[in-house]
């Protein structure tokens with residue numbers, strides 16, 4: 463579809479789209495959200511599917527523990543801490559227009575083992591699912607076996623005949639690359655121009671083939687898929703459409719429920735839960751949101767945050783065009799310093815699944831990501847990569863936008879917001895090398 467065609471044939475350009483075109487910071491409240499307790503049933507994915515995924519990860523835990531000693535403490539389960547950040551909350555409340563009552567927590571996916579980012583959830587899960595399918599089919603494994611067996615020479619030799627491929631802006635490639643190499647696969651990662659050099663270097667060090675593209679993420683995915691389809695023994699992980707990836711992300715919710723309980727935090731009608739997650743193509747925040755809605759229903763309110771330079775999910779959902787529209791169609795180049803969020807065209811699958819459940823989407827300017835990063839480091843001594851800091855825009859702007867006040871009023875939350883738990887989903891950062899951290903910390907983006 464050419465830009466001109468869309469502009470001429472439709473009057474789809476609502477005021478919100480014009481504001482996206484102008485790269486304004488804003489919040490969009492999703493008008494299609496349903497208030498029903500369980501809007502999930504009609505989506506064809508169920509609680510049982512998420513439970514299956516969670517149990518599959520438990521079957522693989524002995525293997526993960528065996529290959530990745532850093533997961534010993536959690537017995538091969540890859541999970542991140544849920545951390546109170548009171549000093550950051552105090553700082554937020556000292557800023558203009560901020561009034562953040564209740565409890566502020568950081569979900570530290572930056573600490574996830576193996577990949578150091580949220581991608582450790584979806585990416586690793588899908589590789590393991592594919593591995594189990596192959597191993598069961600070829601009689602290498604029975605479900606009752608101890609999966610540590612997969613680390614044997616014989617199994618590694620078997621998997622060497624197969625290839626895993628994926629298109630990535632960096633972190634997905636990192637998570638899929640690391641686990642696939644551990645299993646024995648040949649791995650080819652198709653990296654978009656946004657991908658950081660250190661991520662490519664790290665993968666190559668582990669024997670992964672990294673194909674570099676001068677173009678954006680969509681092109682890397684498209685070409686990766688074509689290359690993979692030519693080889694019957696190659697499996698392509700499709701970030702834009704994969705149900706398995708989605709289910710891997712969704713498992714986060716059940717574990718979060720437990721962590722909240724352990725910390726004595728209640729989620730119910732009187733104690734709402736607010737969650738803010740950075741969004742690129744949509745898979746990670748979409749899967750997590752789906753899992754959370756499945757558990758907490760109406761009592762959880764999920765918001766995505768996107769860069770003003772690449773608000774692809776907002777554009778797709780607000781226009782109703784989903785993956786049939788790209789940020790290029792409204793004159794944006796999608797070039798953001800938030801490399802993990804540098805996506806011009808959202809997943810259509812995720813956008814449609816989010817329609818009845820997502821509360822809204824914030825957009826944020828690049829320069830603020832670096833500010834949030836420095837504040838968190840100063841106040842709590844926690845380092846996040848810039849993309850991950852996008853989630854702070856939600857809590858910073860909660861009492862700023864009239865649309866948010868209206869949302870709270872419509873949900874009858876005005877007198878309950880003081881009891882709320884707010885979770886900022888910190889999607890990545892622990893693998894960023896010191897040299898790059900220094901660079902990030904000293905980055906000041908002028909306008």
Ligand SMILES: *Cc1c(COP(=O)(O)O)cnc(C)c1O
Nearest residue numbers: 633742743744745746802889890
């Ligand atoms: C990939 C990524 C996201 C967003 O996930 P999507 O599935 O692309 O929406 C957010 N933060 C970081 C650090 C990421 O790498």
